[in-house]
Amino acid sequence: MYISLHNSPATAGGRPAPRGIRTVSSTVIALGFVSLLTDISSESVAAVLPLYVTGALGLSTIAFGVLDGLYQGVSALVRIAGGYTSDRVGRPKWVAFGGYAAAALARVGLLFASGFGALAVVLTADRIGKGVRTAPRDALIAAASDPTDRARAFGVHRMLDNIGAAIGPLLAFVILWAVPDRYDVVFAVSLACAMIGVLVLALVVPNLRTRPDYQDGAERRRVRRDAWTALRRGPFRRVLAAAGILGIVTIGDGFVYLALHDRGGFAAQWFPLMYVGTNVAFLAFAVPLGRLADRVGRARVFVGGHVGLLAAYLVAALAIDDLVATLLCLAFLGAFYAATDGVLAALAADLTTPETRATGISAAQTVVALTRFASAALFGVVWFAVGRQGALIIVAIVLAGALVAAAVALRPLLRAETP
Amino acid sequence: MNGARVRSTVLAVSVAALVAGAVGYAVIAWTERDASPASAREAVAEAGRWAGTDRIVFRSTAAGEGYGHVATVPLADPGADRTMSGEICDRVDATTELLSCLRTVRGIVPTFTATVSGTDGEVVADWPLPGIPSRTRISPDGALIATTSFVTGHSYATVGFSTATTLHRADGQSFGNLEEWTLLRDGERIVAADRNFWGITFADSRSFYATVGMNSSGTTWLVRGDIPSRTLETLAGNVECPSLSPDGTRIAFKRVTGSSATGAHWTPSIYDVATGEVRELPEPRSIDDQIEWLDDESILYGMPRVGEPGDSDVWLLAADGRTEPAMLIEHAWSPSVVGEGSAEG
Numbered sequence: 001m002y003i004s005l006h007n008s009p010a011t012a013g014g015r016p017a018p019r020g021i022r023t024v025s026s027t028v029i030a031l032g033f034v035s036l037l038t039d040i041s042s043e044s045v046a047a048v049l050p051l052y053v054t055g056a057l058g059l060s061t062i063a064f065g066v067l068d069g070l071y072q073g074v075s076a077l078v079r080i081a082g083g084y085t086s087d088r089v090g091r092p093k094w095v096a097f098g099g100y101a102a103a104a105l106a107r108v109g110l111l112f113a114s115g116f117g118a119l120a121v122v123l124t125a126d127r128i129g130k131g132v133r134t135a136p137r138d139a140l141i142a143a144a145s146d147p148t149d150r151a152r153a154f155g156v157h158r159m160l161d162n163i164g165a166a167i168g169p170l171l172a173f174v175i176l177w178a179v180p181d182r183y184d185v186v187f188a189v190s191l192a193c194a195m196i197g198v199l200v201l202a203l204v205v206p207n208l209r210t211r212p213d214y215q216d217g218a219e220r221r222r223v224r225r226d227a228w229t230a231l232r233r234g235p236f237r238r239v240l241a242a243a244g245i246l247g248i249v250t251i252g253d254g255f256v257y258l259a260l261h262d263r264g265g266f267a268a269q270w271f272p273l274m275y276v277g278t279n280v281a282f283l284a285f286a287v288p289l290g291r292l293a294d295r296v297g298r299a300r301v302f303v304g305g306h307v308g309l310l311a312a313y314l315v316a317a318l319a320i321d322d323l324v325a326t327l328l329c330l331a332f333l334g335a336f337y338a339a340t341d342g343v344l345a346a347l348a349a350d351l352t353t354p355e356t357r358a359t360g361i362s363a364a365q366t367v368v369a370l371t372r373f374a375s376a377a378l379f380g381v382v383w384f385a386v387g388r389q390g391a392l393i394i395v396a397i398v399l400a401g402a403l404v405a406a407a408v409a410l411r412p413l414l415r416a417e418t419p
Numbered sequence: 420m421n422g423a424r425v426r427s428t429v430l431a432v433s434v435a436a437l438v439a440g441a442v443g444y445a446v447i448a449w450t451e452r453d454a455s456p457a458s459a460r461e462a463v464a465e466a467g468r469w470a471g472t473d474r475i476v477f478r479s480t481a482a483g484e485g486y487g488h489v490a491t492v493p494l495a496d497p498g499a500d501r502t503m504s505g506e507i508c509d510r511v512d513a514t515t516e517l518l519s520c521l522r523t524v525r526g527i528v529p530t531f532t533a534t535v536s537g538t539d540g541e542v543v544a545d546w547p548l549p550g551i552p553s554r555t556r557i558s559p560d561g562a563l564i565a566t567t568s569f570v571t572g573h574s575y576a577t578v579g580f581s582t583a584t585t586l587h588r589a590d591g592q593s594f595g596n597l598e599e600w601t602l603l604r605d606g607e608r609i610v611a612a613d614r615n616f617w618g619i620t621f622a623d624s625r626s627f628y629a630t631v632g633m634n635s636s637g638t639t640w641l642v643r644g645d646i647p648s649r650t651l652e653t654l655a656g657n658v659e660c661p662s663l664s665p666d667g668t669r670i671a672f673k674r675v676t677g678s679s680a681t682g683a684h685w686t687p688s689i690y691d692v693a694t695g696e697v698r699e700l701p702e703p704r705s706i707d708d709q710i711e712w713l714d715d716e717s718i719l720y721g722m723p724r725v726g727e728p729g730d731s732d733v734w735l736l737a738a739d740g741r742t743e744p745a746m747l748i749e750h751a752w753s754p755s756v757v758g759e760g761s762a763e764g
Contacts, residue, residue: 050569051523054551055509058723058731058752059707170527177525179448181486181729192441199433203426258570258581261549262596271549271570273528384598385610 027144028153030204031137032160037197038100039161041107041190042126043168048176052183059116074124076369078131083139083362085132090211092136092143092358093201099133100198102126107191111184135362142349142357143208150349151298154342155290162283166276210354227355235413236351236360239299240367242406243344246306247371249399251313251379253278253333259316259388260329266322274330281334282341289338290346298347299413303406305339308332310399317392344368347413464488466505466540469518474757475719476513479503480730481750489518494756497747505540509552512755517543517589519564521552533566535589544591549583554660554709558621562589563646565619565627584616584629586646597651600644602631604653616651618660618709619644620670628654628661628670641670641690655695659685660709662718664738665758668692671710671718671738674699687720689738700740711754712738713747721752 053059086095106125113119138154145153172186179185214220230236257274260267267274293301312332315325345361352360382391407414469476469489475497479490489511490501508520520534531548533555550570557564567584586594597616602609619629625646631653632639641658642651661670670692673685676699684705689698700718708720717737724730733754735747748754 050551051529052728054553054569055523056728058721173526173528175445176529177527179445179452180525182448182452183728185445185448188444189441192437195437196434199430203430254581258549269530269547271547276528381610384614387599 024149024153024156025144025146027205027208028141028157029160030200031141031144032157034100034197034201034205035137035157035161036164036167037193037200038103039164040168040171041194041197042103042130043165044172044175044186044193045107045110045190047169048172048183048186051176053116053119056181056183057116057119075127075131076366076373078128079134079362079369080359080366082132083135083358083360086136086139086358087210087356090209090355091207092139092210093205093207095358096133096136096140097198097201099129099131099136100194100201102129102132104191104194104198107187107194110187111191134365135358138345138349138361138365139210139358140205140208142345142361143210143354144206147350149294151293151301151343151346152287152290154346155286155288155293155338158290158338158342159283159286162279162286166279166283169276210357224355227353231352231356231360231363234351236348238409238413239344239347239351239364242299242303242409243364243367244371245402245406245409246303246340246399247368248375248378249395249402250306250309250368250372250375251395252372252376255376255379255383255392256312256316256329256333259392260322260326262388263322263325267326270326274326277327277330278333278337281331282337283334285335285338286342289335290342293339293343293346297414298343298350299410301339302343302347303403303410303414305336305343306399306403306406308336308339310396310403312336313392313396313399317389317396464503464505466536467538468502468504468540469506469513470515470538472515472757475713475733475748476511476518476755476757477733477748478508478511478752479750480752482730486729489520490751492748494758501748501751506534506536508753510555510753512555512557512753513757514557514561515757516561517557519555519557519566521548521555521566521568523552531568533564533587535564535591543589544587546587546591546593553582554584554618556619556621556709557589558624558627560624562624563587563621564589565621565629567617567619582615582617582632584619586619594646594649597629597644599649601648601650602642602653603650604640609653616642618662620661620663620709622663622667628663630659630661630672632659639675641672655690655697658690661690662710662712663692664712664715666715669738671712673706673708673710687718687736689740698740700736700738702736702744704744708753711756713756719747719754719756721754 082095082099086092089095103126106122106129109122113122141153141157142150175186175189214223257271261271289301312329315328315332344364348361348364349357379391379395382394469491473494474491475494476489476491479485479488479501485503487507489504489506489508492499492501506518506520508522510521512519516538518536520536522532522534524530524532531550531552532545533548534545535543537543548566548568550568552568554567555565564587567582570581570583584597615632617630619627621627627644629642629644630639631642639657639659640653641655641661642653644651657674658672661672663670670690672688672690674688675683676686677684685707687700687702687706687710689700704722706720706722711719713719713735717735719733719735721731722734724732730750731752732746733748733751734744736744
């Protein structure tokens with residue numbers, strides 16, 4: 001992977017970079033580092049939080065788990081609000097700033113929170129911040145990158161983001177290993193990382209505007225109406241449908257990890273490390289698969305990425321060697337995320353106008369989040385009804401069907417994308 | 420200076436200050452840690468010194484060298500100086516013959532283990548746990564070990580929360596996760612999604628009580644488990660973390676008696692096995708522990724100290740609710756009563 005910097009956002013000229021010289025906007029790199037720092041901050045806390053709740057506060061994590069589900073829902077709904085606000089204000093940077101700043105402030109609270117109540121408030125602020133910032137940040141990435149290179153720009157951002165997500169837990173555990181039970185040190189380091197991230201965003205990322213100044217109220221209303229009509233109708237609706245169809249068969253890594261764990265051996269020993277493994281695979285594949293999406297088409301890579309998920313289900317269900325199965329599963333899951341997460345944002349950006357981009361991206365991401373949430377609940381029923389292996393094979397078969405359905409839904413896009 | 424230079428200067432100075440602050444904070448923590456070096460912590464006592472009868476075995480949370488170690492006090496004089504043992508555990512249960520110890524092993528990535536050891540400190544069996552230690556019990560005959568651990572969610576692991584409750588033979592052979600067993604209510608098989616089990620208490624070597632929680636509805640049930648047939652039958656609702664009395668007539672548990680946005684409020688309660696009657700005990704604080712019976716008249720449980728993370732005390736309460744809670748052992752957690760010749764866990 002090689003990245004050179006250029007300073008002109010694509011919106012200025014729209015001229016593709018010369019063949020052979022691939023460039024990524026410095027804004028995308030800066031946003032990537034903001035996410036990297038913020039992910040170090042949030043993932044380091046998330047990794048030690050269960051230990052902190054049980055070990056230091058002396059509570060079981062039962063209540064904690066119940067809250068976790070609530071936060072996921074809150075985050076999904078707030079995300080739409082964040083995207084919509086960003087589009088109405090036309091300045092995604094400052095809406096994203098609000099989200100990042102809320103999470104940083106929550107870290108201050110964490111240093112002083114003692115007891116579960118205060119902790120719950122702090123975590124809620126953190127999740128709301130995350131929900132608010134995601135869509136405006138992705139709108140900024142879209143605005144700062146060349147449309148022909150957009151999936152790669154998202155890939156670069158997601159790579160940096162996941163480097164942070166991989167470093168965060170390791171940093172936290174190294175701290176706890178060096179100074180046992182000093183959770184406050186983890187929280188202090190987390191706070192510093194979050195604040196640096198906010199500073200980089202405020203001082204380095206340019207304040208790109210995503211809508212023009214209108215001549216008069218009539219023009220503003222007309223442009224806005226056309227933009228929202230495009231969002232509700234046309235090919236964007238097909239993307240939402242495909243994302244929903246595929247989301248409902250995405251059961252969540254947790255089940256795959258548990259299936260591997262239940263086989264014992266290697267997976268049981270390294271269970272706590274599984275998500276780090278998936279992160280590492282994700283960051284390794286993010287840029288190559290983003291480039292592939294730019295070359296062969298984003299819809300194709302988005303749909304095709306789910307074949308990685310299908311492979312992960314099958315490997316987890318099949319009776320092959322533990323070590324091989326675990327490594328294959330993590331690689332397939334990482335490839336699946338790399339082929340779908342940033343690529344979906346790029347696809348949504350393609351089909352929306354700058355005036356509705358953040359809303360469009362957040363809508364696509366929310367559809368994915370909500371359908372995956374429902375999928376996990378549905379899969380739980382199947383898991384108990386027919387057992388682990390049977391459930392995985394059933395969901396793999398349904399996923400194969402969903403792949404066909406999603407391809408049909410996206411057919412005009414899949415056709416239109418010529419290499 | 421132009422705007423860009425001002426911005427980069429502000430950024431450089433702020434980042435330097437923040438990095439210095441975080442590193443300084445960590446260094447101060449490091450020097451404080453040097454006051455009780457890890458080498459001294461490890462060498463605090465020999466393993467196996469918990470062994471004996473008529474004592475309470477627990478995890479010591481007193482600050483200093485013995486933090487997290489297994490310790491004991493005499494049953495007749497719980498206020499006496501504690502005897503430290505070499506084992507380091509998050510949760511313990513003991514009989515006259517065995518110690519079950521669940522531990523978080525620090526490292527670049529923490530791992531979680533269950534270890535069964537004998538009276539001279541030798542390890543009889545050990546196995547990895549999928550998450551944070553929560554509960555453990557040894558069966559009265561010492562043949563079975565029950566463990567509960569929390570498998571917590573992660574942003575990519577959207578299971579959210581789940582417990583793993585397993586039964587092992589003392590030699591380490593597994594009976595599997597209770598989730599794989601048949602769950603019955605009024606004779607009907609329940610296949611509800613996302614159920615969790617926690618907090619086993621043994622009745623004998625063939626049967627036990629435990630909690631099943633239905634995540635979808637948020638309800639909990641007391642279940643009775645039959646080991647030979649691998650079945651679980653629901654008995655009563657809103658019962659968590661059961662603990663069978665030594666005479667087998669009552670079950671002490673924690674009951675949800677209130678809740679807020681920040682979590683549940685649990686009150687220690689007593690369930691009469693013969694009649695199914697439930698009595699809540701006079702404890703205004705929320706308890707989050709699996710209760711231990713001191714004898715047929717009184718119960719013990721751990722209570723975290725407010726404002727002192729990582730420290731807790733063991734409290735005593737009459738099972739008939741006639742007395743107020745009283746502190747029994749300072750700086751202690753996860754009590755296990757070991758009686759004369761009795762292996763009750």
